[in-house]
Amino acid sequence: MTKPVELPQGTLEMLILKAVSLGPLHGYGVLLRIQQISGERLEILQGSFYTAIYRLESRGWIKGEWSVSENNRRARFYSLTAAGRRQLKAETAKWIDMAAVVAGILDKKADET
Amino acid sequence: MSLLAATRKLWHSIAPRSHSDVEEEFRSTLDVYQADLIRQGLSEGEARRKARIDLGRPAAQYDTYRDAIGLRLFDELGGDIRYGLRALRRNPGFASVAVLSLALGIGATTAMFSLIYAVLLHPFPYAGADRIMNPHFVLAQHPDQFQWFTLSEAQLDDLRLAAPVESVLGFNNSHMEITGGALPEDIWGVYLTENAETFFGVRPLLGRNIEPSDADNGGRSVVVLNYRFWQSYFGGDPYVIGRTLDIDHAPYTIIGVMPRSFAFSDTTGVGDVYLPGSLLRGVAHDPAPSYLPWIKLRPHVTVAAANAAIEPILRDIMKIRSVASLA
Numbered sequence: 001m002t003k004p005v006e007l008p009q010g011t012l013e014m015l016i017l018k019a020v021s022l023g024p025l026h027g028y029g030v031l032l033r034i035q036q037i038s039g040e041r042l043e044i045l046q047g048s049f050y051t052a053i054y055r056l057e058s059r060g061w062i063k064g065e066w067s068v069s070e071n072n073r074r075a076r077f078y079s080l081t082a083a084g085r086r087q088l089k090a091e092t093a094k095w096i097d098m099a100a101v102v103a104g105i106l107d108k109k110a111d112e113t
Numbered sequence: 114m115s116l117l118a119a120t121r122k123l124w125h126s127i128a129p130r131s132h133s134d135v136e137e138e139f140r141s142t143l144d145v146y147q148a149d150l151i152r153q154g155l156s157e158g159e160a161r162r163k164a165r166i167d168l169g170r171p172a173a174q175y176d177t178y179r180d181a182i183g184l185r186l187f188d189e190l191g192g193d194i195r196y197g198l199r200a201l202r203r204n205p206g207f208a209s210v211a212v213l214s215l216a217l218g219i220g221a222t223t224a225m226f227s228l229i230y231a232v233l234l235h236p237f238p239y240a241g242a243d244r245i246m247n248p249h250f251v252l253a254q255h256p257d258q259f260q261w262f263t264l265s266e267a268q269l270d271d272l273r274l275a276a277p278v279e280s281v282l283g284f285n286n287s288h289m290e291i292t293g294g295a296l297p298e299d300i301w302g303v304y305l306t307e308n309a310e311t312f313f314g315v316r317p318l319l320g321r322n323i324e325p326s327d328a329d330n331g332g333r334s335v336v337v338l339n340y341r342f343w344q345s346y347f348g349g350d351p352y353v354i355g356r357t358l359d360i361d362h363a364p365y366t367i368i369g370v371m372p373r374s375f376a377f378s379d380t381t382g383v384g385d386v387y388l389p390g391s392l393l394r395g396v397a398h399d400p401a402p403s404y405l406p407w408i409k410l411r412p413h414v415t416v417a418a419a420n421a422a423i424e425p426i427l428r429d430i431m432k433i434r435s436v437a438s439l440a
Contacts, residue, residue, distance in 0.1 A: 028142045046146075046168045047177070050139070054181035058129070060118060064138075073145065076138040083118050 004043045012044065012052045014095065017080065017088040020062050026075035027053055053078065061087050129182055132175045139174040231374065238374040240314025244279070246408045246419070247380055250427075261381075263403035268430045269306065272406065277414040277422045282312040283404025285393060286381055291346075293359030300342065302360065303377065303384030304393050304402075312409060313377070320354040320369030323389050332391030336365040340373040342385035360386070381405065 007015075019025065019033045031049055035042055056062045061084030069075040080088070143164050150160035169177075179188055201208040239245055249259040264272065264283065273281050282305065289302040306312075310322040318340065327333045336358055338347070347353050357364045365388070376383045393402035410419050 026141070026145075027138060028145045050142075050174070051177060051181040054178050058182035069141075069145075073141060074137070075141045075145075 003041070005038070005041050007042065007044070011095075012048065013056055014088070014091045015042075016052055016056060017061060017084055017091070020078050021080045021085065021088055024067075024077040024079040026069060026077050028075075029069075030078065056084070060084075129184065130178065135175050135178045136171050139168070139171045143168055143171065237379070238315050238372070239312075241279075241409060241412075244410045244412065244414075246410060246416070248406060248408055248423070248427075261405055262427075262431065264406050264430070265401060265403055266306075269404060269406060271426060271430055272408065272423070275422050275426055277410050277419040279409045279411045280308060280312050281409070282306055282309060282407045283390060284378060284381075284407070285390065285402065285404050286378070286384065289360050289386070291358065291360060292362050293364075298346075300360075300385035301382055302386050302388055304388050304390040304404075306390045306404065309387070312407075313375070315371065315375050317369040318372040319351065320367070322369055322371070323387060327389040328391040331395040332389045332393075334363065334365045334392070335368045335389065336360065337369040337371060337387040338367060339383065339385050339387070340371055340375065341383075343370045346385075358386070378405075 015034050016030055019030045019037070022033070025033060027050065030053070031044055031046070034044065053062070057064055057078070060081060062078045063081050064076045064078045066074060067077045069077075146168065147157075147160045147164040150163055151157060155163065176188075179185055201211070237245070249261050252258060252260060263285075266283070269281050269283050272278060284306070285304040287302050287304065289300050291298040291300055305323050307323055307325045307328040310324045313322065315322070317337070320337075322337055323335070327335055338353070343349060343353065353367050353370065356367050358367055359365070365386075371377075371387070377387070378384065390402065390404065393399045408419075408423070410416075
């Protein structure tokens with residue numbers, strides 16, 4: 001198994017938006033999907049996870065609706081709102097930009113100036 | 114943030130999810146997680162225990178929710194207020210002392226501020242107060258002594274014609290007696306020339322001030338009350354307008370009450386009541402009434418210019434060898 005990765009501050013919300021953008025999910029489902037996509041390398045604390053969900057919902061980026069899950073259980077399913085879609089797009093662009101800049105600096109070899 | 118997003122945010126913070134809604138969602142997560150753990154090989158009891166340890170108590174989840182959406186501050190404030198009220202109810206002695214000291218503190222501060230306001234910030238309530246002059250003579254022999262002077266009605270009219278003068282008010286303070294009650298009461302009455310309303314430009318608290326028509330028929334028997342007199346004699350009765358006040362055995366109709374800030378005359382004594390000056394001749398049996406003048410200058414006239422213009426007039430009408438001066 002590969003080494004687990006710790007999430008930088010603030011990235012969890014972005015990942016939740018991404019997971020929900022792939023289709024409506026209940027809270028636990030969002031968690032599982034993120035872990036699954038990451039190849040089980042992300043260890044997400046359940047406590048901070050719901051805090052992030054609540055915050056995203058109160059900002060109107062995701063919206064929750066009660067429905068019945070695949071195993072016939074009542075669950076609250078979250079889906080991306082239009083504002084959430086815009087937010088995800090902006091965050092993704094920002095993240096890629098930042099990662100490229102940081103990676104560019106870190107990749108610098110000693111002989112290049 | 115767009116207007117739509119702002120509205121949505123506002124809506125979500127005003128109408129957040131209910132306690133039971135948050136708890137039910139949490140319980141469903143707990144159940145699914147527990148089922149997962151059992152599938153991974155844990156016994157039901159172990160799975161239950163681990164789920165609780167990893168996720169926390171369902172009852173506490175609502176606090177997490179309120180905290181996450183930023184309502185924690187309101188919750189804590191509400192708790193503090195409730196705690197304060199409970200403490201006050203449990204301890205009425207302490208509560209009454211606390212309320213009393215607050216009341217005294219607020220009262221003292223208000224009284225102090227009222228004084229500062231009246232004395233320093235807004236001493237005169239009159240319209241164009243900075244242009245109102247209280248004229249006096251400076252005698253050549255005694256330049257350090259001021260001397261008030263009175264003018265007849267005709268002399269007031271002469272003064273009104275001077276270029277720098279906008280208007281002139283004449284007033285005459287008299288001792289009077291309130292009659293008709295069980296005991297007579299001494300008061301100060303001030304006769305005012307009937308341009309009083311426009312000269313002062315002070316809106317009465319009730320009714321109206323003395324106006325030109327009050328000079329009709331040798332002066333109408335009407336009276337305007339000073340605020341303090343209204344408070345002490347009529348107990349601040351709001352229906353006092355139209356009632357009759359007996360002064361020196363003659364009935365006067367009350368037509369107005371001045372506001373608290375109106376304390377005319379600030380120089381020669383605050384009047385309890387104000388009456389039309391035309392009454393001086395008939396009722397007070399004064400064939401040649403005389404008035405102390407207040408002069409309101411036109412805007413942008415300097416005191417020096419006013420002095421220069423008024424001095425010859427006053428010299429002329431007073432026929433005395435002295436220098437007129439405004440203060």
